[in-house]
Amino acid sequence: MPGNQKLKEDLINELIKQLSRVFIPDNTFLDIEYTKTIENDVTEFVNSQIAAMPFFLQLPYKITLFIFNLLSIPSYKKPFLMLDSKQKREYVSSWENNKISKIRDFIKPIRSCALLRYFDHPIVLRILESNVEALAHDL
Amino acid sequence: MISNKYTDNIETQVLVVGSGAGGAITAATLAAAGYSVLIVEEGPEINTKNLATHSPEAMQLLYRNNGLSPILGNTNIAFVEGRCVGGSTEINSALWHRTPADAIARWINDFHVNALSLKEIDSLFSEIEAEVNISYYNSKDIPVNSSLLKIGAEKLGWCIEEVPRAQSNNLQLSQFDAGTKNSMSRTYIPKAIAAGGKLLPNCKITRLHYKNKRINSVSGIVTKNNQKTKVTINAEFIFLCSGATQTPLILLSSNIKRNIGNSLKIHPMLKVAALFDKTLNSHKAPLPIYQVREFYPNITLGGSIFTPGFLAILLSEDWNTNYTAIKNWKKMSMYYTACCGNGAGKIKIFPFTGEAMLLYKISKEDQINLSKGLAYLCELLFQSGAKALYPSLKYPTVIYPSDNYNTFIENPIPIENMSLSNVHAFSTCPMGEKKEICATDSFGKVYDFENLYISDASIIPDAPGVNPQGTVMALALRNAKHFLQE
Numbered sequence: 001m002p003g004n005q006k007l008k009e010d011l012i013n014e015l016i017k018q019l020s021r022v023f024i025p026d027n028t029f030l031d032i033e034y035t036k037t038i039e040n041d042v043t044e045f046v047n048s049q050i051a052a053m054p055f056f057l058q059l060p061y062k063i064t065l066f067i068f069n070l071l072s073i074p075s076y077k078k079p080f081l082m083l084d085s086k087q088k089r090e091y092v093s094s095w096e097n098n099k100i101s102k103i104r105d106f107i108k109p110i111r112s113c114a115l116l117r118y119f120d121h122p123i124v125l126r127i128l129e130s131n132v133e134a135l136a137h138d139l
Numbered sequence: 140m141i142s143n144k145y146t147d148n149i150e151t152q153v154l155v156v157g158s159g160a161g162g163a164i165t166a167a168t169l170a171a172a173g174y175s176v177l178i179v180e181e182g183p184e185i186n187t188k189n190l191a192t193h194s195p196e197a198m199q200l201l202y203r204n205n206g207l208s209p210i211l212g213n214t215n216i217a218f219v220e221g222r223c224v225g226g227s228t229e230i231n232s233a234l235w236h237r238t239p240a241d242a243i244a245r246w247i248n249d250f251h252v253n254a255l256s257l258k259e260i261d262s263l264f265s266e267i268e269a270e271v272n273i274s275y276y277n278s279k280d281i282p283v284n285s286s287l288l289k290i291g292a293e294k295l296g297w298c299i300e301e302v303p304r305a306q307s308n309n310l311q312l313s314q315f316d317a318g319t320k321n322s323m324s325r326t327y328i329p330k331a332i333a334a335g336g337k338l339l340p341n342c343k344i345t346r347l348h349y350k351n352k353r354i355n356s357v358s359g360i361v362t363k364n365n366q367k368t369k370v371t372i373n374a375e376f377i378f379l380c381s382g383a384t385q386t387p388l389i390l391l392s393s394n395i396k397r398n399i400g401n402s403l404k405i406h407p408m409l410k411v412a413a414l415f416d417k418t419l420n421s422h423k424a425p426l427p428i429y430q431v432r433e434f435y436p437n438i439t440l441g442g443s444i445f446t447p448g449f450l451a452i453l454l455s456e457d458w459n460t461n462y463t464a465i466k467n468w469k470k471m472s473m474y475y476t477a478c479c480g481n482g483a484g485k486i487k488i489f490p491f492t493g494e495a496m497l498l499y500k501i502s503k504e505d506q507i508n509l510s511k512g513l514a515y516l517c518e519l520l521f522q523s524g525a526k527a528l529y530p531s532l533k534y535p536t537v538i539y540p541s542d543n544y545n546t547f548i549e550n551p552i553p554i555e556n557m558s559l560s561n562v563h564a565f566s567t568c569p570m571g572e573k574k575e576i577c578a579t580d581s582f583g584k585v586y587d588f589e590n591l592y593i594s595d596a597s598i599i600p601d602a603p604g605v606n607p608q609g610t611v612m613a614l615a616l617r618n619a620k621h622f623l624q625e
Contacts, residue, residue: 120448
């Protein structure tokens with residue numbers, strides 16, 4: 001893969017990873033190993049879901065991801081990837097609650113895939129079954 | 140990269156494109172009659188015996204575009220369909236309805252479908268039902284999430300019925316019915332193969348080649364070990380059974396356009412999560428088995444698949460406010476209202492990539508029916524004891540018993556406020572003798588062609604208002620029998 005292309009792919013992957021993490025709980029009730037496993041599984045799932053979109057949707061979606069990263073600059077003086085987690089949540093929330101439904105729709109695929117993979121993950125399901133209070137702490 | 144070096148040529152008498160509800164029964168019927176039959180399927184052959192059909196893993200293996208194939212329009216609608224051996228019968232809930240009499244009457248009147256009668260359709264259904272083992276929930280212990288729907292409907296005096304499934308007898312396993320659903324990969328495909336038919340998975344048909352009203356050959360691409368190879372198939376007869384999105388795509392890509400792809404119909408659906416004050420464990424229960432038929436054909440109410448993941452997706456319409464509700468997931472269940480869509484839909488080819496673009500405009504009537512349906516569902520679930528409802532709306536994202544949800548009846552919910560989904564697509568190549576609106580004759584034979592047929596959900600003339608697997612199979616069997624008589 002040419003260098004530029006690789007950089008773009010890496011940036012897309014990082015954006016998807018960071019955006020996915022905005023929606024999933026902090027997992028303070030889990031061992032660090034489990035946390036890593038779940039977060040990696042969520043990122044991998046969301047990435048492969050976005051990659052499976054029809055190409056005519058995937059290309060504009062990825063372009064919008066770049067724009068999304070940069071549009072935080074007027075408000076926070078930093079791109080999305082450089083924001084702290086609280087700022088990330090605020091910024092994503094401004095997209096999720098936008099009056100224009102097409103802007104809200106941009107967040108939906110990543111949010112839905114991240115939540116599906118997280119809450120239907122075998123480790124999380126096991127914890128939900130046995131100790132929902134632990135998870136509730138992180139919610 | 141597609142290899143040109145290894146171009147295969149295949150000869151067969153009958154080519155069946157697609158292995159779902161329409162393709163499998165067509166192949167089995169024609170193979171049993173002595174034809175040499177080849178079934179080609181775009182997706183892979185997956186053993187679904189131990190696979191939960193709504194799990195993230197299954198989405199990646201069995202669903203087209205991993206389940207991300209939205210229908211675009213005045214609001215985007217989430218849409219899923221199968222892309223594997225067995226097609227959508229591998230991922231659906233196997234709920235089984237006979238074609239309603241009013242739908243048949245409409246198809247005869249509005250589309251001039253010839254020689255179609257309720258008696259004939261019922262006889263075809265009886266034949267199929269014996270094969271796929273249509274069965275009811277045969278336990279005294281009705282799953283709690285289902286009984287709640289029934290309690291509410293009975294209190295309101297609304298008509299409610301148990302919907303049977305194409306499934307082996309043990310309906311008390313998980314809601315995913317892993318290994319127990321009588322999908323096409325377990326019924327008609329083995330039957331076709333036993334009768335001498337052949338199956339070629341991972342083969343995407345891209346174009347039909349024709350001259351003087353006859354299809355001479357069919358081009359496709361076979362994927363094996365990540366290698367793509369061109370394939371040419373020569374067949375005397377071609378049956379397109381790739382479903383309502385892919386059959387028109389193949390035809391339009393081949394420049395066959397007469398009434399193709401411009402009349403997509405769907406059953407738009409709005410989901411609701413309901414919170415009760417007792418433990419339901421909906422994730423362990425079979426799919427809710429009842430449907431409220433009080434408002435048929437316009438509106439249906441029923442139960443939906445439930446996992447914490449699907450619940451989280453629904454609650455995420457306003458995740459900042461609703462995320463804490465997931466703590467109560469064991470006391471929750473999911474339901475839906477669906478309408479018999481009458482909006483205008485289309486299948487178009489996206490330039491350069493050749494992919495199918497699904498377009499559908501929710502009509503004013505759809506909007507009114509979905510809004511009314513939500514009001515009815517709220518009424519029913521509160522009668523059943525629900526404490527709070529979380530609809531898939533941008534606003535309101537939670538409804539309590541004291542709220543005036545009946546305003547949805549007089550003031551329909553704005554379309555852009557709805558988060559809709561859909562699992563049924565049809566009518567993209569309607570059948571009938573009314574040539575100005577139909578793509579095929581009354582038995583699926585494509586107009587202007589001698590050897591090209593369609594036997595899938597595309598030919599269903601309009602939205603039937605019920606789960607369409609049975610109708611697809613009955614019409615495909617009817618077409619195959621007519622072909623044999625011819």
